[in-house]
Amino acid sequence: xxxxxxxxxxxxxxxxxxxxxxxxxxxxxxxxxxxxxxxxxxxxxxxxxxxxxxxxxxxxxxxxxxxxxxxxxxxxxxxxxxxxxxxxxxxxxxxxxxxxxxxxxxxxxxxxxxxxxxxxxxxxxxxxxxxxxxxxxxxxxxxxxxxxxxxxxxxxxx
Numbered sequence: 001x002x003x004x005x006x007x008x009x010x011x012x013x014x015x016x017x018x019x020x021x022x023x024x025x026x027x028x029x030x031x032x033x034x035x036x037x038x039x040x041x042x043x044x045x046x047x048x049x050x051x052x053x054x055x056x057x058x059x060x061x062x063x064x065x066x067x068x069x070x071x072x073x074x075x076x077x078x079x080x081x082x083x084x085x086x087x088x089x090x091x092x093x094x095x096x097x098x099x100x101x102x103x104x105x106x107x108x109x110x111x112x113x114x115x116x117x118x119x120x121x122x123x124x125x126x127x128x129x130x131x132x133x134x135x136x137x138x139x140x141x142x143x144x145x146x147x148x149x150x151x152x153x154x155x156x157x158x
Contacts, residue, residue, distance in 0.1 A: 003048065052085070
């Protein structure tokens with residue numbers, strides 16, 4: 001059975017709430033999924049999943065150091081994540097706070113691994129974003145991101 005891993009770092013709880021909605025969207029589509037704080041993720045675990053979704057708060061326009069550390073460690077598996085599905089989401093303190101640059105930085109790392117990324121023509125194009133605590137709009141986008149990741153998993157493994 002296909003499996004997805006949702007990894008997050010959260011200091012205030014906002015990104016953790018987003019991760020919960022992403023995983024809910026994945027599970028609603030019938031895909032097995034696990035949610036983990038980045039501090040509890042061993043880099044070799046990345047090899048066990050068909051999809052990896054990463055969420056981070058925005059710090060100075062990019063991902064948290066804890067997320068960057070995991071991605072830096074993943075270099076030892078360069079080429080072995082090829083063909084897996086990847087996605088990202090982010091939270092920031094304000095509009096123009098760097099959500100898109102954070103999501104794109106995470107996606108850049110996943111693309112270098114050869115992972116498959118699906119954009120969204122209707123919602124948050126690069127990945128779900130939240131300004132502060134996830135409101136109704138952000139929660140809906142997180143659920144949508146999870147659902148779209150799950151549907152892409154199904155397309156790729158069928």
